Amino acid sequence: MSASHAFITGIGQSEVGVRLERHPLLLTLDATREALTEAGLSIEQIDGVSTYPGRSAGMLGFSPVGADELIDALGIKARWHAGGMELTSQFGAITAAAMAVRTGQARHVLCYRTVYEAAAMARPEEYPIPKRDRVDGYSQWFAPFGAISAVTWTAQYAMRHVKKYGLTREQLAQIALTGRKHAMLNPRALNRSPLTMDEYLSARMISSPLCLYDCDRYSDASTVIIVSAGDALDEVQCTPIRIAAMSGTVERHSWDQAEWMACYSAGRDLWSQTDYGPEDVHTAQLYDGFSFQALAWLEGLGFCGAGEGGRFVEGGHRIGLEGDLPLNTFGGQLGAGRLHGFGFAHEAVTQLRGLGGERQIADQPSVAVAAAGGGPLATALLLTRD
Amino acid sequence: MTYERALVRLDANNRPFWTGGENGELRIMQCQDCEGFVHPPRPVCRHCLSENVTPKAVAGTGEVYSFSVNYQKWHPDMAVPFVVARIALDGVPGVLLTSNVIGCDPESVDIGDRVTVVFEHREDVWYPLFELEAAN
Numbered sequence: 001m002s003a004s005h006a007f008i009t010g011i012g013q014s015e016v017g018v019r020l021e022r023h024p025l026l027l028t029l030d031a032t033r034e035a036l037t038e039a040g041l042s043i044e045q046i047d048g049v050s051t052y053p054g055r056s057a058g059m060l061g062f063s064p065v066g067a068d069e070l071i072d073a074l075g076i077k078a079r080w081h082a083g084g085m086e087l088t089s090q091f092g093a094i095t096a097a098a099m100a101v102r103t104g105q106a107r108h109v110l111c112y113r114t115v116y117e118a119a120a121m122a123r124p125e126e127y128p129i130p131k132r133d134r135v136d137g138y139s140q141w142f143a144p145f146g147a148i149s150a151v152t153w154t155a156q157y158a159m160r161h162v163k164k165y166g167l168t169r170e171q172l173a174q175i176a177l178t179g180r181k182h183a184m185l186n187p188r189a190l191n192r193s194p195l196t197m198d199e200y201l202s203a204r205m206i207s208s209p210l211c212l213y214d215c216d217r218y219s220d221a222s223t224v225i226i227v228s229a230g231d232a233l234d235e236v237q238c239t240p241i242r243i244a245a246m247s248g249t250v251e252r253h254s255w256d257q258a259e260w261m262a263c264y265s266a267g268r269d270l271w272s273q274t275d276y277g278p279e280d281v282h283t284a285q286l287y288d289g290f291s292f293q294a295l296a297w298l299e300g301l302g303f304c305g306a307g308e309g310g311r312f313v314e315g316g317h318r319i320g321l322e323g324d325l326p327l328n329t330f331g332g333q334l335g336a337g338r339l340h341g342f343g344f345a346h347e348a349v350t351q352l353r354g355l356g357g358e359r360q361i362a363d364q365p366s367v368a369v370a371a372a373g374g375g376p377l378a379t380a381l382l383l384t385r386d
Numbered sequence: 387m388t389y390e391r392a393l394v395r396l397d398a399n400n401r402p403f404w405t406g407g408e409n410g411e412l413r414i415m416q417c418q419d420c421e422g423f424v425h426p427p428r429p430v431c432r433h434c435l436s437e438n439v440t441p442k443a444v445a446g447t448g449e450v451y452s453f454s455v456n457y458q459k460w461h462p463d464m465a466v467p468f469v470v471a472r473i474a475l476d477g478v479p480g481v482l483l484t485s486n487v488i489g490c491d492p493e494s495v496d497i498g499d500r501v502t503v504v505f506e507h508r509e510d511v512w513y514p515l516f517e518l519e520a521a522n
């Protein structure tokens with residue numbers, strides 16, 4: 001059975017920082033080297049490359065390294081590659097790779113997400129943003145109204161939750177506080193100082209009900225996930241982690257027209273593909289570019305009912321390292337930095353292998369969910385150590 | 387210098403929406419076959435795939451479906467706080483319009499508040515904004 005499945009083998013990550021000087025291609029190389037070493041693979045064995053969203057000429061900080069460029073720069077003999085933004089989310093790069101290895105297009109696909117937003121903002125002469133005199137595409141429905149950041153778009157869903165279900169700031173805070181607590185145990189995390197409830201509650205509002213600590217922070221880093229074919233596992237030297245199910249269903253692909261975020265449809269669909277259910281999951285690594293997105297993922301994946309996310313995380317015990325469902329054990333993006341999705345898969349694999357060090361959860365977890373995306377973007381991965 | 391609203395690149399699809407305010411009209415595309423509404427404006431009905439889609443002047447009233455009070459200055463000249471809201475328009479099922487609720491204390495706005503469209507004009511663009519209906 002395993003031959004027909006896709007597995008995560010190597011994982012790697014560069015230094016995570018703010019305003020790094022190291023070139024983004026070299027950060028990608030750092031993460032690649034670590035992933036290859038871990039998997040026991042050489043660069044010659046990589047025959048596929050997959051990324052999200054590909055090189056973004058208009059926003060170099062958002063995505064400075066394209067798949068084609070990486071293939072050429074590292075001399076990769078790629079039989080298959082892909083890079084694009086019109087995917088189900090950041091994890092669309094991983095689900096595409098899983099399909100590639102399952103259909104024999106490649107044996108070992110290097111999937112990566114490199115971000116350089118903090119450095120690019122600090123050095124606009126090196127990473128210029130082309131000036132636009134007019135807005136078009138989907139930004140025309142937001143930008144003219146000062147809804148320039150995804151925080152304001154996400155806040156629309158969060159406020160609806162506040163008013164309809166009674167979500168409190170103290171409840172929502174648990175996503176940020178728990179993330180920070182876990183980040184303090186992660187040597188690579190960006191934010192490693194303590195965060196208290198008082199500091200959270202007195203932080204300035206950005207876009208209500210989301211305050212400063214509900215938002216992740218621009219970071220510079222690269223994360224690599226190697227996806228390998230089931231019949232290529234004899235070539236690796238690490239514990240393979242199976243992609244037991246994956247989903248990315250969207251009911252309405254729109255930030256402004258969808259009544260609710262796509263994590264609900266993608267979450268439901270994940271369980272329709274497997275005999276596992278939410279009760280079998282030992283840890284959840286859920287996208288928290290904004291705290292509310294992780295709360296919505298908890299609901300969407302059925303860990304609690306719609307509208308119950310606030311009560312589910314209340315007090316923080318359930319989602320702590322010793323709780324029933326340890327959440328974002330590396331710190332999430334709120335604690336560890338804006339790795340843009342890939343950090344969640346990286347951590348799920350780390351925990352399933354028992355390599356979390358100080359932040360390792362007990363009792364040898366064998367089932368994890370990793371999810372990426374907010375708004376109309378959503379991809380969920382069910383990962384198992386068989 | 388004050389912060390100016392972003393200008394929109396007008397094209398065949400979005401021109402009726404962004405210029406309707408010149409005639410005091412909020413125009414949303416409607417299918418002439420199934421009467422479903424299509425927004426963002428496109429030349430095909432997303433409900434029945436009919437290509438018989440034309441702009442329709444709608445009532446311009448509605449209610450606040452959700453909102454956020456934005457406090458962050460995304461530009462140094464931006465005046466804050468202001469309200470970004472999603473408006474559920476009367477008689478236009480399935481469409482939510484993101485806009486601003488203006489002319490009131492930003493912190494007084496709530497879900498369910500009744501609103502009416504007003505237009506702000508800059509160059510060739512008429513922005514549909516919303517004011518709270520007078521309480522009665």
